[in-house]
Amino acid sequence: MNAIEVRNLKKSFGELQAVAGVKFVAEQGEILSLLGPNGAGKSTTISMLSGLLAPNEGDAFIMGHSIRSAPQAAKAGLGIVPQDIALYPDLSARENLDFWGKMYGLRGAALKDRVDEVLDIIGLRDRQKDAVGKFSGGMKR
Structure with a gap:
C-alpha cells in the first residue's frame, strides 16, 4: 500500500x-x-x-x-511539520497536544492515550508539564 x-x-x-x-x-x-x-x-x-x-x-x-x-x-495517517510552528508558547507540551488532538476529534481516553503515545515517541514525557515557549526550535518541531 x-x-x-x-x-x-x-x-x-x-x-x-x-x-x-x-x-x-x-x-x-x-x-x-x-x-x-x-x-x-x-x-x-x-x-x-x-x-x-x-x-x-x-x-x-x-x-x-x-x-x-x-x-x-x-x-x-498523516503527520505534517509546518514552516511556522503552530504551538501555544504559554501552554505545556501536554496542553498543546490535548488541544490539537481535540481539533482532530479525539476525546476522553482516546485523547489521553494518543497524547501519552506522542509524548513517548518524541521523547518529551519528562517535559510534558513545561511551557513549550521554553523549548528549543528542534524540540518544538
Missing part, C-alpha cells in the same frame, strides 16, 4: 487555479517534500491533504483512506 497517493488534485479560488492536477505517490518509509517557487501550490496541496481545504477535483489517499470519503481516517 502507498503511504500517500495523490490523483489529479485541483483547487481554484475564483479565477485563480492554485493547484492544477497534481499527481504523485509516496511509498511507506519515504520522506516527501514539495519544492517550488512562491505561488506554485505547495501549501494548498498540503492543506488539501490535511483536510484544511477541500479539492475542487481529484482525490488523495493517505494509508489507503480517501481525503474525500474518509477524511478522519486519512488525517490519522
